[in-house]
Every structure is written in structure tokens, then in C-alpha cells.
Amino acid sequence: MILSCQNISKSFGTTEVLKNASFHIEAHEKAALIGINGAGKSTMLKIIMRDMSADEGEVVLAKDTSIGYLSQHQDIKGARSIYEEVLSARQNLIEMEAKIRSLETQMKNASQRKLEKLMADYTRLNQSFEMHNGYAYRSEVTGVLKGLGFEESEFTKLVSTLSGGQKTRVALGKLLITKPDIILLDEPTNHLDMASINWLETYLINYPGAVLIVSHDRYFLDRVVTKVIEIDGGKVLSFEGNYHSYSEKKALIRHAAMNAYLNQQQEIKHQEEVIEKLKSFNREKSIKRAESREKMLDKIDRLDKPSQVRDDMHIELTPQITSGNDVLHVEHLSKSFGCERLFSDINFDIKRQERVALIGNNGTGKTTILKILNQIVLPDEGKFALGSKVQIGYYDQEHHVLHMEKTVFEEISDTYPDLNNTMIRNVLAAFLFTGEDVFKPIKSLSGGERGRVSLAKLMLSKANFLILDEPTNHLDIVSKEILENALSNYTGTVLYVSHDRYFINQTATRIIELTNGQLVNYIGNYDYYREKRELLTKAYAPKSEDETTASSTAADSKTDWKKQKQEQAEQRKLENEIKKCESQVEELEIKNDKLDKEMSRPEVSTNVTRCIELSKEKDMIAKELEKLYDRWEKLSEKKETI
Missing domain, CATH: 3.40.50.300 (P-loop containing nucleotide triphosphate hydrolases)
Known part of the structure; x- marks a missing residue:
């Protein structure tokens, strides 16, 4: 276990955002922290980072664990370029490399006695430099920046001139380059295009450390995470699996909880009606029985009404008139x-x-x-x-x-x-x-x-x-x-x-x-x-590198989009026809098997009239199957041609 949040509570005024929230993250685990807007996700990240104190509870990090955090909004300042800003995350390697170059210069003019010590220092530094991927850190910075959507021509832009979204991408690149043991990401895909999101997904899936992500990007969560931690009404529940798996499990839990709540409410209502009826008899025995039932009712541990999928936001889009085709x-x-x-x-x-x-x-x-x-x-x-x-x-x-x-x-x-x-x-x-x-x-x-x-x-x-x-x-x-x-x-x-x-x-x-x-x-x-x-x-x-070829191909694509659409539609149609054909074959083969079993029964095998009827039916099925097999082959060949 690399991170543990134990009984975290946090209120803002009279609003209790987190109530005894507990969860943990294992080393190398990729987890999502989800919940509706205002549920307390960003608050939880800030508490983990000690940027905000919890009212109760504690955050425990494993010994010697490094942690990195990307908040939603970045305001990077200074006179560095994009490349220099991200490169600065590897300042230790920059300094190590400078020291290695300095030792190389010193060794050229050193005495024999001093040379031995310089050589020992040089060997030690080189080993450490290589162990920390020192010979590839600059190309790694270039790869991360390109992955996050920056062109090489943009590397020299000053960070002070960038938009908020670009600054967030720079901050994300800097964080990834530092490679902490656990990364906290607050909406990392907000300012990325699809190519960059795909790159980030692959990067995080293969990241050797742990990752905790706050995101509304469900496709991203489906691909990256193996655990979902949900904040719902201040309480925290953990689910193994990706977002889709969480969604299915959550629906079952919500359904079971609602049934339990409704059943209890029905029982309470029933008991209250019985109590009221007993009291209405106005007899000593009936009143005592009513009081006994009231005491039992008071001892019931009443269930809170489960939170439901929010249905208070209603969107119904209805055209006033129908357009042409x-x-x-x-x-x-x-x-x-x-x-x-x-x-x-x-x-x-x-x-x-x-x-x-x-x-x-x-x-x-x-x-x-x-x-x-x-x-x-x-x-x-x-x-x-x-x-x-x-x-x-x-x-x-x-x-x-x-x-x-x-x-x-x-x-x-x-x-x-x-x-x-x-x-x-x-x-x-x-x-x-x-x-x-x-x-x-x-x-x-x-x-x-x-x-x-x-x-x-x-x-x-x-x-x-x-x-x-x-x-x-x-x-x-x-x-x-x-x-x-x-x-x-x-x-x-x-x-x-x-x-x-x-x-x-x-x-x-x-x-x-x-x-x-x-x-x-x-x-x-x-x-x-x-x-x-x-x-x-x-x-x-x-x-295409050849502009002429590119222009020619582009011209073709301009006039060809309808043909492209028709081809794809035809392929879809063929796939449906093939499935239909396969389904018909399966039905007839099942029917044929049933006829075989019917004919093998003793009472049928000795009945000549019935055997003739069944044989004729089998012949019809055989002919129909032959046609279907032939059609299936032709459809398959046509699909391959397309």
C-alpha cells in the first residue's frame, strides 16, 4: 500500500463535503476518483497534498514515497521556454551532466595522484547518470511534449505567453518527466485533443508508479483505471475494475439499497397503521400492545434513502417542425x-x-x-x-x-x-x-x-x-x-x-x-x-512528402466521399446479411438434428408413413441448406472484395 486515506472528514460552513472517507491505493495501481460536480474530489486531492487540512482523519504515505500533483488550473510564470520549463524537472540530471563534463576537463590536466580520485568520481557519477536514464532524458522531454500535442516549432515559445490550457499541458509534461511514485491528476484530459489523450492513456497504462485520476472522461477511465473510488453524499466506496464495471456494479447496489429502503418504509407504515388501530380500540390491553409495538418501532435502525441517479435535470429536445430529408x-x-x-x-x-x-x-x-x-x-x-x-x-x-x-x-x-x-x-x-x-x-x-x-x-x-x-x-x-x-x-x-x-x-x-x-x-x-x-x-x-501526389490524392478524396459512404454502407449491409444467413443455417441444422432423433425412436422407425414424411422434410432442409451455404460463400467473397 502506497497511500491510505483514513476517516477523512471535511466541512465548509454547514456543508459536510466528506464524511469519514477511507480508501487506499496500492503501488502501481491506476485508480479513478469520481463523483458529481461539488462532491469533493478536488478537495480530497488537496487534502492528500497537504494543501488543505482535513477536519478529521489522516493521510498516510508509504515511507520514502514521492508524490506529484496536477491541479486543474496552472499559472506557470517565468522567462523559460516550453522546452526549458519541462526540462527543468530533470535538474538533478542537468547538474550531474555538467559535473561529468567538468570532471572530463579536469582529468585532462590532472596529476597522476589527483587523476585516480577524479576517475573514481567520474565512474561513480557516470553509473548514477546512466542508471537514471541520463543519456536519454532530453529525447524523453521531446517525446513527452510531442505526445501532449506540442510541435517542435513551439518548443521555444515562452511559457508566459501561453494560454491556460497550454500551461496545463506544460505542467503535465513536467510532472510526467519527474516520474514520482504516485501521480494525482485533476482533469488531465481537459486541454488535450484526441491524439494526445490516446498518447496519455498509453503512457499511464505503462507507468511504473501509482496514479489517482479525477476525470469525467469515461472512455479514458475505461482504458486506464483498474479501480474506481466514488464520492457520493460525502461517503466513499471503492470498486474493482474500470468505469464500465463500476457503472454496472453501482446500478446493482443502488437497486438493492432502494429495495431495502422501500421494504423497510413499507414495514414501518404497516406497523404505524397497526399501532393506530390498536389505540383506536381504547382498551387497556390494546393500548399496551400498541405501546409495545411503538417501542419496537423506535429501536429500528432506519435506513437513509439511497441517492439515486440524478433525475432533477430534465432535457427534452423536441423539433417544432420536421425538416426535409x-x-x-x-x-x-x-x-x-x-x-x-x-x-x-x-x-x-x-x-x-x-x-x-x-x-x-x-x-x-x-x-x-x-x-x-x-x-x-x-x-x-x-x-x-x-x-x-x-x-x-x-x-x-x-x-x-x-x-x-x-x-x-x-x-x-x-x-x-x-x-x-x-x-x-x-x-x-x-x-x-x-x-x-x-x-x-x-x-x-x-x-x-x-x-x-x-x-x-x-x-x-x-x-x-x-x-x-x-x-x-x-x-x-x-x-x-x-x-x-x-x-x-x-x-x-x-x-x-x-x-x-x-x-x-x-x-x-x-x-x-x-x-x-x-x-x-x-x-x-x-x-x-x-x-x-x-x-x-x-x-x-x-x-505525403510529394506535394503533387498529395494534391492529387486530396482532389480524389474531395469527390469520393459519397462513394466512400456507399462502400461502408454496403459492407455493413453485407455483414448483416451474412449474420442472417448464418442464423438460418443454424436453425435448419438444429431442426435436422431433431428429425434424426425423431426417426431413431423405435415407434417411429417402424412406422413407414411417418418415416416417409420425415425423410421428405429432411430432403427439403438439405436443399435449403445447400442454397444457404452457396449464398454464404458468395456474400463472404463479396465482402472480401469490398
């Missing part, structure tokens, strides 16, 4: 900022009821495409057209659709003047704004709260084409699941940008990836995308 047509779209070209000659269509995820690395132009479609940004070339009766509802991750000077109430009432005060209050309550909260200025709200206001406006818009830019940012896991359910039941059309792979997996019917300045189309969810990405990227958007 063709919702969006985009052709020859190009956009550059200065000399930096984001994408060129982009073409795609979206049909009614599709839920399309637009993905790609940071800086590829995903949000720019959404802004072009909402006429916030003009394209350099190309055009787009909306289909018949299409009404857009736009969710902006920067919340430009909100007016910072207005209150939450005014934001809704000014946008929808037909709603009365009660209706507005009810809508805001559905998004967890109650009481005086509705009069808070938009500018004073957190990112998650602004997101909820934007979602409330979206719900009221009755739009039939939703364009969403990072809709799950700042939402906790429960809120994400509520939004996922709302979108999955939405009868309109959705186009969204998201880095949340679990969210994409649950909601997308199609994925288009913006890569190498082009779009690659995937008819399926994120798991399908992962399976086919390498193959389809190579075919439709390859990288």
Missing part, C-alpha cells in the same frame, strides 16, 4: 487564417435524423466549420445550403450566444418573450437554477452553469438541426448521461464537435474526421472509427 449540403469549403490553411475543398452532406460527430486534432478547423455554418465566420471559398424547413439551434462552447450583462432569467425571457414568469422558472428549474440563482448575472457563472443556460435556450428553440460545439465541456458524468439520452431520443438532426469519445460512442450514427486538411467519413460510432481509422485515412487522406 436533405438537411445540409456543403461543397468546396476552404478556410485559412493568414498563411495557415486549415482545410480546403471540403464536401459533405447530412441527412435528416443523422447524428454526426465532427472530430480531429486541435487546430484543424472543426469549430471554424461550425461557425461558418452559423454565419459567424465567412469561408474563403465554397458554399453551403440548408434543406427545406431546416431550423438551426446552436450551442457554442465559448457561449457567445449568451449575453454576459444579462441575468439567467433575462437571458431566457428576452429570447422567448412569449413565456410567462412561471414557465421560465420551470424551465430554469429543470436545469438546476432555482430561487435566487435565476437572478445571477451570466458573467458570474461557472463554465458548467453557462453550459446549462445554453442548453436551456436550445431546448426552448424547438430547432430541428442542432449544431453543438463541445456540449459536454464542464458537465459532470451524470449530466453527460442525461444529455446523451436526450440526443439519442431526439428526432431531429445533430452535427457536433466533441473530444468526449464515450459521448461520441453513445450518440453518433456517423463520424467525419478532419485530418490532413480533408474529411474522412465513418458510418458508425467511435468504436467503429477506431477500428477503421488507419485503413480509411490511408485511402482517403494520406500524408
Whole structure:
């Protein structure tokens, strides 16, 4: 055991955040700390790091254990470059290397007597330097920075000029380079693109130390962690396995706890009714019996009502009118900022009821495409057209659709003047704004709260084409699941940008990836995308050193996206037909076996009429099986050809 938290309690005023919370982390273990926003996750990390004191309980670290911590917000200062800042985490090796170089210089001019001592020091330092991976630490820094999404051309940028997200990535790189025995990470994926998240997953899975992660990224947790520690109502429970395993176990526990609570409530109600009835008889014996039952009832250890999956945030997205089948047509779209070209000659269509995820690395132009479609940004070339009766509802991750000077109430009432005060209050309550909260200025709200206001406006818009830019940012896991359910039941059309792979997996019917300045189309969810990405990227958007070849390939991909979509749809159709064929074969073979058993029975084998009937039935099955075997072979060959 490398870390133990024992009976930790913490209150802020009258709010008890943690109540006798206990858990432990083993050496090399990868664990997640989860809970809704405000549950006390970051508080727990700060208590472990001694940045905050607990009211009760203690944190115990194993002897000589080093610990590293990445908080959500970083404010790195100083005049160092990105590379120098991360490299400074290996200051011990920098100093050791300088000392080795100094000893080499001294040995050139040293006397024989002094040379022996210098040689001994040199050998000792070299061994230590090599043991601590000294000959590779600079390349290791380069690898970590590239893994976290920094280009080599950015290494010389001063950290003082970086955005908050970039500073967090620098801090994460610095932490990983130090390689402490246990790493605490608070929302490490918030400022990473998909490629960087994939790299971090692999890094942490293979990390030799222990890791404790606070994250709302369920796909990330599924891949990395082997234990989930949940904070729920101030109490802590530990579950072995990844997030998916935790989710299943938690549902069973919640169901059992609720049943126990309801059964006890039913028994209490029954006893209270009996007591009341006995008292109503108004006889000495019946009153004594009632008092006896009351005493027994007082001794019952009453169960608290279990916390349920939060259902107090209600999102119901309903289009006012149905659009035409063709919702969006985009052709020859190009956009550059200065000399930096984001994408060129982009073409795609979206049909009614599709839920399309637009993905790609940071800086590829995903949000720019959404802004072009909402006429916030003009394209350099190309055009787009909306289909018949299409009404857009736009969710902006920067919340430009909100007016910072207005209150939450005014934001809704000014946008929808037909709603009365009660209706507005009810809508805001559905998004967890109650009481005086509705009069808070938009500018004073957190990112998650602004997101909820934007979602409330979206719900009221009755739009039939939703364009969403990072809709799950700042939402906790429960809120994400509520939004996922709302979108999955939405009868309109959705186009969204998201880095949340679990969210994409649950909601997308199609994925288009913006890569190498082009779009690659995937008819399926994120798991399908992962399976086919390498193959389809190579075919439709390859990288090439030869500009002519690259241009030619890009031109092909511009006109080929429909063909690509048809090919994938045909392959899916073939796979379904093959499964159907295999199922029919299995049914007939089972039926044939039953006939064999029937014919082997003594009373049947001596019945000529019945034997003839069964033989004819077996002949029909044999002919049908022959046809199915032939069809299965042809379908399989066709699938291989595609």
C-alpha cells in the first residue's frame, strides 16, 4: 500500500463535503476518483497534498514515497521556454551532466595522484547518470511534449505567453518527466485533443508508479483505471475494475439499497397503521400492545434513502417542425487564417435524423466549420445550403450566444418573450437554477452553469438541426448521461464537435474526421472509427512528402466521399446479411438434428408413413441448406472484395 486515506472528514460552513472517507491505493495501481460536480474530489486531492487540512482523519504515505500533483488550473510564470520549463524537472540530471563534463576537463590536466580520485568520481557519477536514464532524458522531454500535442516549432515559445490550457499541458509534461511514485491528476484530459489523450492513456497504462485520476472522461477511465473510488453524499466506496464495471456494479447496489429502503418504509407504515388501530380500540390491553409495538418501532435502525441517479435535470429536445430529408449540403469549403490553411475543398452532406460527430486534432478547423455554418465566420471559398424547413439551434462552447450583462432569467425571457414568469422558472428549474440563482448575472457563472443556460435556450428553440460545439465541456458524468439520452431520443438532426469519445460512442450514427486538411467519413460510432481509422485515412487522406501526389490524392478524396459512404454502407449491409444467413443455417441444422432423433425412436422407425414424411422434410432442409451455404460463400467473397 502506497497511500491510505483514513476517516477523512471535511466541512465548509454547514456543508459536510466528506464524511469519514477511507480508501487506499496500492503501488502501481491506476485508480479513478469520481463523483458529481461539488462532491469533493478536488478537495480530497488537496487534502492528500497537504494543501488543505482535513477536519478529521489522516493521510498516510508509504515511507520514502514521492508524490506529484496536477491541479486543474496552472499559472506557470517565468522567462523559460516550453522546452526549458519541462526540462527543468530533470535538474538533478542537468547538474550531474555538467559535473561529468567538468570532471572530463579536469582529468585532462590532472596529476597522476589527483587523476585516480577524479576517475573514481567520474565512474561513480557516470553509473548514477546512466542508471537514471541520463543519456536519454532530453529525447524523453521531446517525446513527452510531442505526445501532449506540442510541435517542435513551439518548443521555444515562452511559457508566459501561453494560454491556460497550454500551461496545463506544460505542467503535465513536467510532472510526467519527474516520474514520482504516485501521480494525482485533476482533469488531465481537459486541454488535450484526441491524439494526445490516446498518447496519455498509453503512457499511464505503462507507468511504473501509482496514479489517482479525477476525470469525467469515461472512455479514458475505461482504458486506464483498474479501480474506481466514488464520492457520493460525502461517503466513499471503492470498486474493482474500470468505469464500465463500476457503472454496472453501482446500478446493482443502488437497486438493492432502494429495495431495502422501500421494504423497510413499507414495514414501518404497516406497523404505524397497526399501532393506530390498536389505540383506536381504547382498551387497556390494546393500548399496551400498541405501546409495545411503538417501542419496537423506535429501536429500528432506519435506513437513509439511497441517492439515486440524478433525475432533477430534465432535457427534452423536441423539433417544432420536421425538416426535409436533405438537411445540409456543403461543397468546396476552404478556410485559412493568414498563411495557415486549415482545410480546403471540403464536401459533405447530412441527412435528416443523422447524428454526426465532427472530430480531429486541435487546430484543424472543426469549430471554424461550425461557425461558418452559423454565419459567424465567412469561408474563403465554397458554399453551403440548408434543406427545406431546416431550423438551426446552436450551442457554442465559448457561449457567445449568451449575453454576459444579462441575468439567467433575462437571458431566457428576452429570447422567448412569449413565456410567462412561471414557465421560465420551470424551465430554469429543470436545469438546476432555482430561487435566487435565476437572478445571477451570466458573467458570474461557472463554465458548467453557462453550459446549462445554453442548453436551456436550445431546448426552448424547438430547432430541428442542432449544431453543438463541445456540449459536454464542464458537465459532470451524470449530466453527460442525461444529455446523451436526450440526443439519442431526439428526432431531429445533430452535427457536433466533441473530444468526449464515450459521448461520441453513445450518440453518433456517423463520424467525419478532419485530418490532413480533408474529411474522412465513418458510418458508425467511435468504436467503429477506431477500428477503421488507419485503413480509411490511408485511402482517403494520406500524408505525403510529394506535394503533387498529395494534391492529387486530396482532389480524389474531395469527390469520393459519397462513394466512400456507399462502400461502408454496403459492407455493413453485407455483414448483416451474412449474420442472417448464418442464423438460418443454424436453425435448419438444429431442426435436422431433431428429425434424426425423431426417426431413431423405435415407434417411429417402424412406422413407414411417418418415416416417409420425415425423410421428405429432411430432403427439403438439405436443399435449403445447400442454397444457404452457396449464398454464404458468395456474400463472404463479396465482402472480401469490398
